[in-house]
Amino acid sequence: MPIFKFAKDFKSYAFILFLLTLFSCGSAIKTLVGFKNPKVETKEALLSYLSEIKEDETTYFLKADKIGDSATVYRNFFFGFNSDLFMFSKNGEKYCYQGTEECSGVQMTSAFKNFEENYAPCTNDSTTTLPSLVNKLVDKNGKALKSTDLPSAEYYIFQSWNKYSSSSKRLKDDINWLYDLKKNSTIPIEIILVNTDLLEEWGLEKNGELPVKFRKEGKSIDMTFGKLPLKKQYND
Numbered sequence: 001m002p003i004f005k006f007a008k009d010f011k012s013y014a015f016i017l018f019l020l021t022l023f024s025c026g027s028a029i030k031t032l033v034g035f036k037n038p039k040v041e042t043k044e045a046l047l048s049y050l051s052e053i054k055e056d057e058t059t060y061f062l063k064a065d066k067i068g069d070s071a072t073v074y075r076n077f078f079f080g081f082n083s084d085l086f087m088f089s090k091n092g093e094k095y096c097y098q099g100t101e102e103c104s105g106v107q108m109t110s111a112f113k114n115f116e117e118n119y120a121p122c123t124n125d126s127t128t129t130l131p132s133l134v135n136k137l138v139d140k141n142g143k144a145l146k147s148t149d150l151p152s153a154e155y156y157i158f159q160s161w162n163k164y165s166s167s168s169k170r171l172k173d174d175i176n177w178l179y180d181l182k183k184n185s186t187i188p189i190e191i192i193l194v195n196t197d198l199l200e201e202w203g204l205e206k207n208g209e210l211p212v213k214f215r216k217e218g219k220s221i222d223m224t225f226g227k228l229p230l231k232k233q234y235n236d
Contacts, residue, residue: 038077038164040208040229041197043140049163050193053172054179059161059193060137060145068203068234077210079136079160080196086158087111087119092130092147095155096122111157112181112189133158137194142201153190162197198229205229 043061050059062076085107087095097107099118110118122128130147137145150156159178161171175193182191200206208229215222 035166035212035214036164037209037212038162038198039210040200040204040206041163042200046163046195046197047140049168050161050195053168054175057175057193059195060139061195061199062136063138063142063144064199064202067201068230070228070230070234073198073202073204073228073230076196076202077198079194080162080165082160085111086128086133088130088133088156088158089121090130090152090154090156094122094125094128094130095119096125108157108178109181112185112187115155115187115189130156150192151190153188155187155189156192157189158192158194160194160196162195164197203231203234205231 046061047059050057062079064072064076066072085097085104089095097110097118098120099107099110101107101110107118134145134147134150139145139149161175166174178191182189198204198208198210210228211226213222213224213226215224
């Protein structure tokens with residue numbers, strides 16, 4: 001499994017994440033082919049983009065508790081790189097994969113087809129609950145999301161998406177694959193889409209972008225990123 005190291009302003013520091021695509025089991029190097037520098041987006045533009053991918057689909061957004069705070073922006077940005085599968089029961093308990101298969105696509109397929117055989121309440125993560133994750137989200141109007149706002153289901157899967165990590169064609173294929181699994185699921189699971197693009201409302205410059213560089217070192221990949229495009233008043 002490749003290791004990705006993130007370095008602020010192209011200077012190294014100890015922050016390591018695993019980058020996996022949910023739908024592919026190939027080399028992570030291949031997943032970077034369509035990766036573009038993340039650009040600052042508006043919710044309106046992202047909703048329009050998603051409507052072309054899947055019409056009439058709802059998505060939620062990560063909120064910024066403090067506008068113009070670089071730590072908050074980086075936290076939200078890193079959320080999209082999290083390899084963890086965010087699956088919860090309606091009671092708020094997080095569920096984890098119990099098998100040995102490392103391929104995330106196989107794990108996801110197992111969630112829909114053989115859930116009770118492959119998933120159980122997490123034993124090593126009791127702090128991440130459905131309410132704690134929902135508390136990070138807002139709707140398209142900026143209204144804070146609550147667990148009671150979610151559609152009725154026994155289980156929920158939170159799936160992140162963005163414009164910069166792949167083409168629109170690939171995103172469409174991935175989302176359609178996921179919803180096909182849901183359609184044929186043996187248990188009531190709802191998919192909750194979460195956008196992880198950089199939002200202008202977080203205090204970022206309109207049309208700005210975050211420079212990103214990749215460098216392969218053996219089995220590891222260094223990922224470094226440049227200056228965050230904060231608005232001038234937040235750079236003082």
